[in-house]
Amino acid sequence: MGNTPxxxxxxxxxRRRKRAEKLLKDSLGSDGPRVRVVMPAQGAVGxxxxxxxxxxxxxxxxxxxxxTLSSKQVWAAHAIRKAxxxxxxxxxxxxxxxxxxxxxxxxxxxxxxxxxxxxxxxRYSDWVDRMTAERLMVGPIFDMIVEEASLAATDRKWHRxxxxxxxxxxxxxxxxxxxxxxxxxxxxxxx
Numbered sequence: 665m666g667n668t669p670x671x672x673x674x675x676x677x678x679r680r681r682k683r684a685e686k687l688l689k690d691s692l693g694s695d696g697p698r699v700r701v702v703m704p705a706q707g708a709v710g711x712x713x714x715x716x717x718x719x720x721x722x723x724x725x726x727x728x729x730x731x732t733l734s735s736k737q738v739w740a741a742h743a744i745r746k747a748x749x750x751x752x753x754x755x756x757x758x759x760x761x762x763x764x765x766x767x768x769x770x771x772x773x774x775x776x777x778x779x780x781x782x783x784x785x786x787r788y789s790d791w792v793d794r795m796t797a798e799r800l801m802v803g804p805i806f807d808m809i810v811e812e813a814s815l816a817a818t819d820r821k822w823h824r825x826x827x828x829x830x831x832x833x834x835x836x837x838x839x840x841x842x843x844x845x846x847x848x849x850x851x852x853x854x855x
Contacts (some may be wrong), residue, residue: 720812722812723808723812723814724738724741724742724809725738732830732833732834733833733834733837736841737834737837737838737841740837740840740841741809741833741837743784743787743788743840744788744791744805744809744810744837744840745809745810746784747784747785747787747788748788748806748809748810749810750781750784750785751785751788787840790843791839791840791843794839794842794843795836795839798839800832800835800836800839801832802836803822804818804821804822804829804832804833805832805833805836807822808829808833809833815829815830815833816829
């Protein structure tokens with residue numbers, strides 16, 4: 665008679681209640697409340713050893729440490745990199761379907777660009793126009809800033825003398841900084 669379903673339920677509830685009371689009593693011992701701190705496992709934080717060996721520091725930071733670029737020029741390089749990635753983000757291979765199914769091809773469906781993104785792209789576009797007007801090549805700059813190629817590798821790729829990439833990068837970044845001061849004005853658009 666004592667093995668009815670309700671008696672099992674009552675026994676289980678009683679055990680849970682007594683267990684909770686015992687844990688509370690133990691945690692509030694004579695020396696005050698005990699707090700159990702769980703430290704993360706030693707290897708659980710950060711990259712694995714294999715990944716850490718493959719990681720390379722951002723070359724722009726090393727250029728600044730060596731004195732090749734100023735902090736303003738590094739800021740300009742990061743702005744150019746961000747603008748380039750914003751512009752090319754949606755460009756990629758896409759499968760075309762010849763059915764009546766609408767294919768979404770925008771980079772972020774349902775979201776519009778922020779004002780900051782628009783200003784960044786406009787400044788980037790003005791900078792590329794000024795680079796063309798000054799007869800400076802944009803390709804080597806993309807190699808160094810976006811693709812993170814070294815200065816020596818850029819010199820070799822573009823068949824230039826040693827040190828050309830450094831001076832070209834500095835001139836281009838200075839031009840980007842000047843573009844910000846002039847606000848894109850005086851470009852010959854009938855002004």
